[in-house]
Amino acid sequence: MSSNQRELASSFVPGDIEGPLYKKWIDSGYFTADANSSKEPFTIVIPPPNVTGNLHIGHALDQTLQDCLTRLKRMQGFEALWLPGMDHAGIATQNVVEKQLAAKGLSRHDLGREDFVKKVWEWKAESGGQILGQMKRLGDSVDWSREAFTMDENLSKAVLTIFKKLFDQGLIYRAERIINWCPRCLTALSDIEVEHQDDEGEFVQVRYGDGEASIVVATTRAETMMGDGAVAVHPDDPRYKHMIGTEVLLPLVNRMIPIIADELVDPDFGTGAVKVTAAHDPNDFEMAMRHNVPFVVIMNEHGVMDGTGTEFDGMDRFEARVAVVAKLKEMGRIVAEKRPYIHAVGHCSRCDTTVEPRLSKQWFVKVAPLAKAAGDAVRDGRVKIEPAELAPRYFEWVDNMHDWCISRQLWWGHRIPVWYGPNDEVIVVGPGESAPAGYTQDPDVLDTWFSSALWPFSTLGWPNQTADVKKFYPTSVLVTGYDILFFWVARMMLFGLFAMDGVPPFHTIVLHGLVRDQFGKKMSKSRGNVVDPLEFIDKYGADALRFTLARGSNPGKDQALAEDWIAGSRNFATKLWNATRFAMMNGATTEGPLPAQSSLSAIDAWILSRLSETTTEYTALLESYEFARACETIYHFAWDDLCDWYLELSKETFASGNAADSQRVLGHVLDTLFRLLHPVMPFITETLWTTLTGKETLVTAVWPEADTAHIDKKSETLIGELQKIITEVRRFRNDQGVKPSQKIPGRIIAPAEVTAYSSAMAFLLKLELTDFTPSASVEIGAMKVELDLSGTVDVVAERARLEKDLATAQKDLKTAEVKLGNEGFMAKAPASVVVEIKERLAATTADIERITAQLAALK
C-alpha cells in the first residue's frame, strides 16, 4: 500500500483508537516474552498493586515509567519482560471482606477460618483485581501470560521454601517482645506499618511516693502507670543520684517500686524522671530487661484496661487516661499539666487506629546478617540507586534495621508453616512435607511484605529452576516510588540476596517521586485534591496522561500535576496528528533510500541534523532514567523544529510540486520521531506510524540509531540565521500593525546561501517579491529585508523598537568591554571564551552602528 491510499481521520480522538490497539497488541502476543530467545533479557517486575486497589495517579506514573523502559528495550532488541501481578495485601483485603460481613451482622469468627478464607477468595474472583483492567487503559505492555499473585500456588511454595531456609539457618525465631499492636485489627504490625503523626495529647507530672521518698515523673500516658515496675533517672543526674536504689510508692495500686538509673533517660526531658512500664513501652522494655524490672500487663488486646484490680478495669485506654488523671488530681498528686501537648504518636497504616505497644509472643526475622548483605550490595556498586542522593536513606535504614516482626494475627495470608507437637516440639513444614500426627499449626499468617520480598524470583517460578528464572533473573531495573524503599525494595534485597546465592534481584533501583496536586500539595481525601487517572484518560487520552507524567518526572523528585498540563499534552498529540496529516497530504514517504546528503537543501539537511542530535540526546536521557528531560527534548524537536520551522519553511517547496527529496526526508523524520516517542505515547504513535509506513506495528519496530553523517553544523547555522531574520521581520510587522495575512512588497538582500531560500521566506513573511521603493528595512548581520509599507511607517513604533534594541545592544557591549578590559580575565580565562567575548563585542558594535544609523534615518 502506498502512503497516499492511507488516510487519517481529520481529528484525533484517543478513545477511538486505544481499545482496538491494545487488543491488537495482546492478540498478536507482542508483550509475551520468550524464555528461549537468544536475545539479551531485560526484565522488570511490577511493584504489585494490592488486589483491593484501584489505579491511582501514583500507579499511573510508576507504570508509565516502567512501560517506557520496557518498550524502549523491546525496540532496542532485548527480550523484554514486564511481569504483572498483584499482592494479596493481608490486612487490607481482610478488612474489606470483614466489612462486607459486618454489613450482614457477621464477624469472621461466625464463619470460621476455613470458610472465611474461602469467602476472601470468592471476593477476589468477583471484585478483586480491578486495577488489572485499568492498567490496560494506560497501555501497559505487560506480559499477561505471566500474571502472578502472591497467594498463587507457586508463590506460596516460594514462601514456605524461604521460611524453612531462614529458620534452619537460625534467622527466624520466636520471642516475646514489645511489638506494635493494632487494637482494632487485632494484629501485630511491623515498624513500617506504623505511621507517626503529630497528635494532641497531654503531658502530666505525677508525684510518686510521699515526703522524702517521693519523685515526680513526667508522662503522656498516665493510664499505664498501674503497670509501672520502676522509676528511672539518668545515672549522673544530681537531683536524683541519692535516690537511686531506693523505693517509692506507686499511687493507685499502692505498690513499692525501685528507682533505677539508666543512660537512656534524658535528664532534660520533663522532670528527668520517667516511669518504667515494661509491658507497654518499647524503651521501657529495654530498660526493664537491663534492670530486671517485672513486666506488669494491664491492658488486653482491645486496648481495654484489664487486671489492675482497680476501678479502671474495663475502661478503654483513652477513657482510662482521663479517669486516672482526674483521680490523681483528687489525690493531689498532679504537679503540673501541659495540654494540649503535641507529640508523635503511631497509627496503624491500614486503619489509622492508635497503635498500642504490646508485650506479645511473635515470630521475627533476624535481619542483621541479611541487612548487612543488602547494604553491601549497594555499597560495592553491584546495585545502583537512582538518583544517588537517595542512597543514604537506604543505608540509614538497612544499617539500623530492627528485627522484623513477621507474624500477623490474621487469617488471610500465608499461614506460618510452623507446627507444635504435644510436648512443645517446634517443627517447620516445608513444601511437600507434612506435619506428624497430633501436631497443630501456628494460627498466624505472615506479613504481606514477606511474600512481596520474594517477588523478583517467585514470580519467575522459583524455587523451581524454570526457564524463566534462568533467563530473566536477576531482573534489570526496579522502578518504584521512594516511599516504598523500606517497605519493599530493601526487603527484596534482603531476601533476594539470601535466596539467590548472593545475586541481587536487580542491578538498578530507579526511584521516582510522588504525584502531588497543582500547587505541590500532597493528594489526600481530606484535602479533596485527589485526581482519578481514568477520568483523565477518558478526557484526554492515555498518551496525554502518560506524556504529562513522564515529562514531570525528574529523578527522585515529587511532581505537581494540573489538569491544564494534561490538556497541554493532549494538544501535543493533536499537533503530531495534524502534522502527519499535512505530511501525508504532501506526499511524505518512507519508501526508498534517503536522498544523498550532498543534494539536500539546507532546510532538509538541517532537520536531519537536528533529528540526529535529538535521537542521540533523547535516547541517552531515557537510558539514564531522565524522563522529564527526555520528554522536553523530544517535545521541542517535534513542535518547534519540525512543526513550527521545518514544515513552515517547506510549504513553498511542497506547493511547487517538485519536492521528492523533502517528501522522503519528511517521511524519514516522522518515521524516526514516532519510533522515539512510542515508549511514552504508544497509541498515537502506533496509529500515525502504521498509517504513514503501511507496516504492521511499532511495538516491535527497531529503535532508531542516530546517523552522525547527518550532523551538519553549516546548515544549522544557516537555518539559525534564517530563523533570526524571519523572527525579526515578523516582529517588525507586528510593531507596525501589519495584519498577519496582509501581503506587502518586500525584498531579501543577503548572501546567496540565504537568498536561495527567498521564496520560502517570502511565503512565511507574506512578502511579494516585486519591484518597489522600500520605505523600511530590517537588518540582522549581513542580512537585510526591505519592505514597502506604502509610506505608512509608524515612526513612533519603529523608534521605540529600535531604541529598545539599542539599549539591549549597549548593555551587551558594556559587559563585553568590561570583561575584555579586565587583566585577570585576559590572562586567565580560556582562549575560547576570550574569542567568544571578542566576537560578541564585534557583533554588538556592528548592531549599535546599524541601529544608530536607522534611528538617524527615521528623523
Next chain:
RNA sequence: GGACGAUUGGCUCAGCGGUAGAGCACCACAUUGACAUUGUGGGGGUCACUGGUUCGAUCCCAGUAUCGUCCA
C-alpha cells in the same frame, strides 16, 4: 535529635562556573488550505540572605533563614 532535599518570572519546575530557560498563566494581533486542542509577536526574574573561593558565581564552599520529606 539524625539524614536528605528545596528556596530561580504569577504558578509548577528545569538548568548551571562565562549575556537567565520551559510549560501553563498574562497582553496584543490574526479565523492565511495541517492544526483555534492553533499561529505570530510581546511583557515579566537583583536565581532566599550573608560571607568566602575565582579573572568571573544563579551555579562551588561556609554560615543564616524559611519550607519539605524520611527516620528516631
